[in-house]
Amino acid sequence: MFKKILIANRGEIALRIIHACRELGIKTVAVYSEADENSLHVRFADEDVCIGPPRSADSYLNVPAIISAAEITGADAIHPGYGFLSESAYLAEVCEACHIRFIGPDPSVIKLLGDKARAKKAMKKAGVPMLPGSDGPVDSEAKALSVAKDIGFPVIIKAVAGGGGRGMRIVRTAAELPNLLRTAQREAEAAFGNGDVYVEKYLENPRHIEFQILGDHHGNVIHLGERECSIQRRHQKLIEESPSPVISEKVRRKMGGVVVDAAKAVQYTNAGTFEFLMDGEGRFYYMETNTRLQVEHPVTEMVTGIDLVKEQIRIAAGHKLSIKQSDVTFTGHSIECRINAEDPDTFAPSPGVIHAWSVPGGPGVRVDTFAHAECTVSPYYDSMIAKIIVHGRDRAEAIARMRRTLEMTVIEGIKTSVPLDLKIINEPDFQAGRLSTGFMDRFMPKPKDAKLAESA
Numbered sequence: 001m002f003k004k005i006l007i008a009n010r011g012e013i014a015l016r017i018i019h020a021c022r023e024l025g026i027k028t029v030a031v032y033s034e035a036d037e038n039s040l041h042v043r044f045a046d047e048d049v050c051i052g053p054p055r056s057a058d059s060y061l062n063v064p065a066i067i068s069a070a071e072i073t074g075a076d077a078i079h080p081g082y083g084f085l086s087e088s089a090y091l092a093e094v095c096e097a098c099h100i101r102f103i104g105p106d107p108s109v110i111k112l113l114g115d116k117a118r119a120k121k122a123m124k125k126a127g128v129p130m131l132p133g134s135d136g137p138v139d140s141e142a143k144a145l146s147v148a149k150d151i152g153f154p155v156i157i158k159a160v161a162g163g164g165g166r167g168m169r170i171v172r173t174a175a176e177l178p179n180l181l182r183t184a185q186r187e188a189e190a191a192f193g194n195g196d197v198y199v200e201k202y203l204e205n206p207r208h209i210e211f212q213i214l215g216d217h218h219g220n221v222i223h224l225g226e227r228e229c230s231i232q233r234r235h236q237k238l239i240e241e242s243p244s245p246v247i248s249e250k251v252r253r254k255m256g257g258v259v260v261d262a263a264k265a266v267q268y269t270n271a272g273t274f275e276f277l278m279d280g281e282g283r284f285y286y287m288e289t290n291t292r293l294q295v296e297h298p299v300t301e302m303v304t305g306i307d308l309v310k311e312q313i314r315i316a317a318g319h320k321l322s323i324k325q326s327d328v329t330f331t332g333h334s335i336e337c338r339i340n341a342e343d344p345d346t347f348a349p350s351p352g353v354i355h356a357w358s359v360p361g362g363p364g365v366r367v368d369t370f371a372h373a374e375c376t377v378s379p380y381y382d383s384m385i386a387k388i389i390v391h392g393r394d395r396a397e398a399i400a401r402m403r404r405t406l407e408m409t410v411i412e413g414i415k416t417s418v419p420l421d422l423k424i425i426n427e428p429d430f431q432a433g434r435l436s437t438g439f440m441d442r443f444m445p446k447p448k449d450a451k452l453a454e455s456a
């Protein structure tokens with residue numbers, strides 16, 4: 001087992017990784033930017049190294065600084081958390097060259113799955129259900145038009161290097177395709193340095209359902225069921241839950257089998273997530289695979305009782321999975337609400353000093369956060385300051401627990417999304433489990449000018 005792990009991240013996920021390390025008896029190294037000197041992840045790590053100025057590009061994305069910190073402190077592994085360098089095949093490669101274990105899949109697997117067109121091909125070959133679309137990137141208007149006419153409009157153009165909705169365009173008619181193709185390519189080039197795009201059939205108002213998997217270095221892969229993440233705004237998830245209100249035991253078993261086979265086909269190791277779109281008839285279509293621990297991993301931990309971060313660490317150290325598929329059981333229902341430092345109406349970031357902080361605990365409540373009274377929410381990073389995760393015997397109990405927890409949460413000094421989270425969980429459609437990626441637009445129609453600005 002590792003003796004010392006460097007955590008190449010900040011905020012709640014850095015603390016979450018420290019929790020796992022402490023329980024495993026592993027020493028921790030925090031890295032931090034000048035803006036995070038007084039953060040809890042620095043306080044609770046055994047050692048800490050400042051890696052640069054506040055801007056992420058100068059600190060949490062600085063591979064040489066992070067590797068140097070690992071070498072100076074003698075860390076034998078790096079956990080990248082989520083965001084930042086978590087899906088960087090480059091960091092994974094440099095780790096390999098420096099004999100530091102990267103806690104994640106092999107660089108070649110990160111590269112394969114990071115290229116959405118290559119990933120689709122590999123997954124199609126492995127038998128994963130797929131929306132019809134171009135076989136790889138489309139390099140010309142004529143090619144894109146012929147694919148679109150083949151599969152029928154509407155279609156969606158997506159960036160090969162994409163994710164998060166950038167470089168994405170919905171195309172409803174042949175006439176608008178040339179312009180949208182060009183803008184998608186330009187946006188992808190600007191955002192990712194890779195202008196390649198592909199075309200697939202567009203699904204209206206699907207559900208977003210994702211499966212968690214774990215794979216070890218001995219050929220074992222298991223799935224830990226699904227999370228439903230349909231409540232999103234501008235490709236930012238707001239509320240996630242497990243199980244999905246619409247997935248039966250039978251469907252879970254079938255889809256679980258599909259993702260386990262797919263992961264084996266690419267020799268996937270460590271934790272991973274297979275994202276799917278689900279249509280109104282319950283049909284699944286592969287979207288992408290995330291090669292990292294995800295923000296919403298706690299809802300899976302709550303219903304399975306499995307500590308995903310500890311499993312990641314054990315797997316990276318070469319251990320066999322501590323559980324077999326037949327040991328995985330799903331108990332009750334879990335919901336996560338993300339608390340963002342933002343205006344609940346305009347969604348503008350709201351950094352600053354938190355003067356009052358009180359989040360109730362009680363049965364079935366877990367709070368993953370770095371925040372506390374008198375802490376500063378920095379404008380340099382993501383606005384997520386906490387995740388409230390509840391568990392109940394069933395969905396109704398989980399909703400009741402989330403409601404009373406949000407109602408009794410006191411955060412003063414900054415604006416937060418708590419009122420928005422409460423509004424959503426009190427919606428009849430949410431309570432009935434009628435979820436879709438269109439939920440937020442139906443629920444909170446954007447002002448007309450905002451819509452225009454967004455599509456410009």
Ligand code: MV4
Nearest residue numbers: 131156163164165200201202203208232235437
């Ligand atoms: C889609 C889609 C409908 N049809 N692909 C959004 C982010 C990117 N990862 C993929 N996304 C979508 N791809 C097809 N063929 C709808 C979306 C989508 C979406 C997906 C999941 C959660 C929220 C979403 C919000 C808008 C669009």
